[in-house]
Amino acid sequence: MRASELDPAQFEDMRPYRDDEVRTVLDRLIADPEMSHAVAHFLIPKLARLEGPLAWLVRQFLRFEFRNVHDVRGVQAIVDKYIDKVVSRTTSGLTISGLDTLPRDRACLFVSNHRDIAMDPAFAIVSMYKEGHETSRIAIGDNLLSKQFASDIMKLNKCFTVKRSSGSRREKLAAASQLSNYIYYSIVNENEHVWIAQRSGRAKDGLDRTNPALAAMFAMTKDRDTPFAEFWKKLHIVPLSISYEWDPCDGQKAKELYVTEHKEEYKKAKNEDLASIGKGVIGQKGRVHTAFGTPIEGDFDDVNSLAEEIDRQIVGNYVLHPTNLIAYEMLYGDVCGLPVGYPSKPWDPRDYEETREKFKARMAKVDERWRDKAIQAYANPVVSRLAFE
Numbered sequence: 001m002r003a004s005e006l007d008p009a010q011f012e013d014m015r016p017y018r019d020d021e022v023r024t025v026l027d028r029l030i031a032d033p034e035m036s037h038a039v040a041h042f043l044i045p046k047l048a049r050l051e052g053p054l055a056w057l058v059r060q061f062l063r064f065e066f067r068n069v070h071d072v073r074g075v076q077a078i079v080d081k082y083i084d085k086v087v088s089r090t091t092s093g094l095t096i097s098g099l100d101t102l103p104r105d106r107a108c109l110f111v112s113n114h115r116d117i118a119m120d121p122a123f124a125i126v127s128m129y130k131e132g133h134e135t136s137r138i139a140i141g142d143n144l145l146s147k148q149f150a151s152d153i154m155k156l157n158k159c160f161t162v163k164r165s166s167g168s169r170r171e172k173l174a175a176a177s178q179l180s181n182y183i184y185y186s187i188v189n190e191n192e193h194v195w196i197a198q199r200s201g202r203a204k205d206g207l208d209r210t211n212p213a214l215a216a217m218f219a220m221t222k223d224r225d226t227p228f229a230e231f232w233k234k235l236h237i238v239p240l241s242i243s244y245e246w247d248p249c250d251g252q253k254a255k256e257l258y259v260t261e262h263k264e265e266y267k268k269a270k271n272e273d274l275a276s277i278g279k280g281v282i283g284q285k286g287r288v289h290t291a292f293g294t295p296i297e298g299d300f301d302d303v304n305s306l307a308e309e310i311d312r313q314i315v316g317n318y319v320l321h322p323t324n325l326i327a328y329e330m331l332y333g334d335v336c337g338l339p340v341g342y343p344s345k346p347w348d349p350r351d352y353e354e355t356r357e358k359f360k361a362r363m364a365k366v367d368e369r370w371r372d373k374a375i376q377a378y379a380n381p382v383v384s385r386l387a388f389e
Contacts, residue, residue, distance in 0.1 A: 006185045006221075014161040014182060016137060017152075019071035025152050026069060030062045035149040038278075075156045076125070076135060083126045086119075091285045092245070095342045096127045098292030098317070102238065107187045107194070108295065109218075110136060112240035113208035113314050114197035116249070116280040117144065120242050121195050125157075127290045128193075136193030137186055139179070141200070144277070164200065180220035187235055195240070198310060204253035205373070206380035208241075208318065210310045215303035229299040232306060239293035239313035243381070245321040248283020249276055250374050251366045257377075258370035289342050291317035315384045319344070322352040326359050327378035338385060 017025055029035050036055040039062065069075055087094050102108070114120055121138045128135050138159045145151040145161065160182065163175035186192040199211035222231045247253070293313035300306040319342045325335050329349065340347045349356070359378075366374045 006181050006189065008185065010178060011160075011182050011185070014163070014178065016158045016160050017072065017155045022072060022075060022156065023070050025156060026066050026075075029149055029152050029156075030059055030066070032149045032152075034147060035153075036062070038149065072156065072158060076129065076158075079157060080126060080129055083122055086122075086281060087126075087288075090248075090282060092287045094123065094127070095287070095289045095319075096131070096292075097289070097342065098294075099127065099131045099133065101294060102133065102292055103236070103295065104133065106236055107134075107191045108136075108236040108238045109183065109187055110193065110195045110238050110240045110292075111198050111210065111214070111310050111314075112195060113242060113318070114199065114202050115242065115244060115247065117202065118277045119280050119285075120197070121159075123242055123288060123290050124195055124240060127292075134193060136195040139183075139194065139196040150277075162196075176217050177220050180217050183218065184221040184235070198314065202253070204257050204377065206377035207384060208311070208314050208381070210307040210314075212303045212307040215306045215310075219303065228301045228303075228306075232300060233297060237296045237306075237310070239296070239310045239317070241289075241291040241293070241314045241317040241319070243289050243291075243319045243321060245286025245288070245323050246284055246362075247377070248279050248285065250362075250377060251370075252276065252279075253377065254366060254370040254374035257373045286323070287321055287341070289319035291319060293317055312388060315381075315388045318381055318385070320347075320381060320385065322355045323359055323378050324381045325349070326352065326356050327375045328382040330375055331372075331379050335382065338382065 033055060036058040040054050040058045065078060066075075069078060110124065112120055112124060121136075121140075125135045125138070135158060138154075138157070139162050140154055140159045141164045142161050143164055144154065162179055183194050183196070186194050196214070198208065199214060203209075218235060219228065219231060222228070296306070296309055296313075298309065300309055320338060320340050322340055325338065325340055325347050326349075328335055335347055335349075338347050339345065363371055363375055
């Protein structure tokens with residue numbers, strides 16, 4: 001399909017905010033009491049319960065902070081300052097690789113592993129922003145838009161909606177087709193980068209695998225006469241690996257896996273996804289690495305071979321942290337010949353005895369019923385690396 005044949009009007013219910021909408025949305029956000037409470041909790045959590053005078057002060061602060069902002073780039077410039085605060089408060093450092101080879105003359109489709117609801121795309125965007133690249137649009141599930149202030153924040157930051165709550169088979173097909181068209185239109189017609197997770201939901205088990213159905217969704221825009229291999233090249237797909245030394249939501253993810261495995265229905269609490277976002281943002285993450293792969297340009301003529309190439313790059317570029325190798329040793333024994341950290345160096349367990357004790361103490365606090373699943377999630381990136389070597 002030609003980009004010119006797509007009507008942008010079909011994307012009105014899913015697109016991010018435009019520059020001309022920014023000021024109105026910002027004013028609405030500043031007046032929203034839930035927004036004031038959320039900001040207070042982030043900036044000064046010890047006083048966040050003093051909702052009266054503190055909420056007023058927060059509103060005045062936000063009004064001053066965003067007083068001269070009238071476009072999306074201006075919003076992201078302000079947000080970048082607070083992502084820097086998150087990095088300094090909750091990580092032992094953010095490192096980046098691969099951006100030096102990323103093409104600057106065309107938009108790319110970043111297919112990323114997915115561990116944290118908000119911080120995965122945030123770290124990708126801040127990495128690009130700091131290196132002078134245009135930031136990407138971000139695909140987010142509509143389950144995250146239950147609160148107006150959350151929806152506004154995300155759409156101000158170039159997020160667009162993936163409709164996961166569609167009911168009938170026909171509605172799901174229509175939603176997938178709209179998503180496919182929007183991704184294609186963004187990249188080919190508007191020259192805008194797009195970020196999307198390699199599968200629906202976070203990899204709670206630590207196994208980063210691309211759902212071939214995602215590649216099939218990309219191809220829904222393809223006309224019958226265009227070969228698959230030629231179509232992928234129009235999207236400029238770049239695999240993206242994000243790795244965390246510590247997962248703030250590790251216990252919660254392990255519990256969800258345990259409950260599901262024991263054939264119990266896991267029922268999320270009201271606004272649980274938003275709570276996970278908050279925990280992922282303010283929780284300690286240790287070292288974090290963002291690795292941009294190389295654009296996929298080979299002749300991959302079906303969705304499975306494309307998904308396998310995405311996985312090969314994501315797993316191969318994933319930076320293994322000491323926590324991953326310690327967890328693997330706890331479950332399987334010695335690790336031989338694998339690198340650790342960035343820049344990488346050979347693994348020597350004697351160098352990480354303090355981290356080992358910290359890891360064991362952390363896992364001891366996880367409910368014993370799903371403790372092994374938490375350890376396994378840390379070990380699985382090593383399992384994946386060994387499987388691809």
